[in-house]
Amino acid sequence: MGRNLFSAIACVPLLLGVLIGTASAVERVEEDTAPGKIAVVERTGATVPLEAVFRDENGDPVTLGSLLARPTILLPIYFTCPNSCSTNLANLAVALDRMKLRPGIDYRAIALSFDERETPAVARSAKANYLRLLGDDFPADQWFFLTGDRPSIEAVLDAVGFSFKALPDGTFIHPSMLVVLAESGMIIKYVYGTFIPGDVELAVAEAAQGRPATSIKRFLDYCFNYLPTRSAAVFTNVKLIVLLLFGAGLAVFFVLFLKNRKSGEPRDHAP
Numbered sequence: 001m002g003r004n005l006f007s008a009i010a011c012v013p014l015l016l017g018v019l020i021g022t023a024s025a026v027e028r029v030e031e032d033t034a035p036g037k038i039a040v041v042e043r044t045g046a047t048v049p050l051e052a053v054f055r056d057e058n059g060d061p062v063t064l065g066s067l068l069a070r071p072t073i074l075l076p077i078y079f080t081c082p083n084s085c086s087t088n089l090a091n092l093a094v095a096l097d098r099m100k101l102r103p104g105i106d107y108r109a110i111a112l113s114f115d116e117r118e119t120p121a122v123a124r125s126a127k128a129n130y131l132r133l134l135g136d137d138f139p140a141d142q143w144f145f146l147t148g149d150r151p152s153i154e155a156v157l158d159a160v161g162f163s164f165k166a167l168p169d170g171t172f173i174h175p176s177m178l179v180v181l182a183e184s185g186m187i188i189k190y191v192y193g194t195f196i197p198g199d200v201e202l203a204v205a206e207a208a209q210g211r212p213a214t215s216i217k218r219f220l221d222y223c224f225n226y227l228p229t230r231s232a233a234v235f236t237n238v239k240l241i242v243l244l245l246f247g248a249g250l251a252v253f254f255v256l257f258l259k260n261r262k263s264g265e266p267r268d269h270a271p
Helices: 002-033 084-098 120-131 150-160 197-209 228-264
Strands: 053-055 061-063 072-077 108-113 143-146 172-176 178-181 187-191 221-223
Touching: 072 084, 072 150, 072 197, 084 108, 084 120, 084 172, 084 197, 108 120, 108 150, 120 143, 178 197, 187 197
Parallel strands: 072 108, 108 143
Antiparallel strands: 053 061, 072 178, 172 221, 178 187
């Protein structure tokens, strides 16, 4: 009985972990899907609008097509993001620094803001920050930080199947990914996760061949701001689960305890 009791009690933390993890996963799925199908629809083989006009970090107008002189990494973010955009930019900087391919010769990179309110000055400040993560020999003019108006932003992001949604606090919910384009503007490959240098380098090499490739979906994360009311609701749900499991554990303990007492009581024998 002792082993049975110990096993029953030992299962309670395991069940607790499973249920809390399940609750968290459900909350995360609801968060991802509630804003209205915020996702990435891969459109490899399609072409981005080369005529779309943006401004670089210096404020100069540029067309997207004018930047695609070689395979190009396109990272949709916004520069004032308080969450994963900064991580994505840092991860890309690390990947660029570790790749064997040569910037300016084998590839270029673009960080494209989808927040129409951001200005070239904001982009310039962001670029200065992330260039510090690269070696001194990295050519700064081969990583463009672009801002633009809504029609240009939507034209490019619709072409690559990237959707986002503005939140009431001025932030955005959006997927975390990058896409690699060929010189022609053809969408070659999507890269997810933490932008592992090998994954990015392989996508750039495939873009040089102009051949669309299957993406490795390591993990599609989402960036969204902290919502106090929702976090409070999640915390309340977890507390309820803990209390219910604690009560269930006590019930199992007493049932087995009473069962053990009855089995251990001496039986009356007839004279």
